[in-house]
Amino acid sequence: MMKWRHGLLFPLILAICLGGLSAWLGRISEVDIEEVELNPNEPQYAMSGIDGKRFDEQGRLKENLNAKAAWQLPKSNEVTFEKPQLVLYDNGKLLYKVESNKAGYNTENRTVTFKENVILTKTAEAERPAGILKTSNLIVDTQTKIAETKAPVEYRYGESYGTANGLVYDYNKGFLNLPSRVKAIIYDPKNI
Template sequence: MMKWRHGLLFPLILAICLGGLSAWLGRISEVNIEEVELNPNEPQYSMVDIDGRRFDEQGRLKENLNAEVAWQLPKSDEVTFEKPQLIFYDNGKLLYKVESNEAGYDTETRTVVFKENVVLTKTAETQRPAGILKTSNLTVDTQTKIAETKAPVEYRYGDSYGTANGMVYDYNKGFLNLPSRVKAIIYDPNNI
């Protein structure tokens, strides 16, 4: 009868020890996740010396965005850049670049709003002359390749130059629209 008690006692003690060990391991391995609300006025993240590149389907450089500093606030779709430079390419050839003191990139609409000392430089192409435009702010839609502002602008497009209040430049059409208060000297390269 003594054998029977020891034969039953060992599995019972083993089961109790294993159950206790399992409960103890379960308790110490629990991770309590505490969600902390971020300060909406402080960056969720920030980066230094940005150099982002986007390539086309053939692997050629399509867009290059670089900046000294970038940051994004919590619950915001806009990334803010200091001293940004956005450069566009087509088939690996430089089209134009936009530089300013500050910019905001909306990740949803893929538009960039350049602010303070904005300079847009367009390289010369076979059918289109080089150009440069200076203004205080400029919105660039990276999808449609349209740049626009309502602020005063100074521009030079080939041998033509002038000033205006506001402008819309459609790269795909090669069309610069100056809607109001235009002062310009325009040269037609075909009549020179």
């Protein structure tokens, strides 16, 4: 009868020891995560020497954004850039380049707001002349390929040039709309 008690006692003690060891290991392996509220006025991320590229479905370069520095504040959808340059391509061909002193890229709607000394350069194509535009701010929608501003602009489009208050340029339609206070010299490229 004595043998039977010891035979039952060993598995019982072993089960209690293993249960205690399991509980102790579970307790020491718990990680306490302390959430720290970030300062909303200090960048959550900061980078320097930025050169980002996006490619189309065929692997051709679609967008190239480079900048001297970039940062993002906590709980913000906007990445701020210092000395940015955005170059957009279509089917691997250069469409236009936009550069400025500062810019903000909205990560949700993929628009870039260029600020301070904005220069947009459009390359010449078979049916469309080269162009250059200067303004104080410009919003570029990278999805629709529309650039717009309400600020005063100076532009040259082929041999035509002038000034206006505001503009909307739709690349897909090849349409430049100057909504107000336009002073321009316009040349028809077919008659030159």
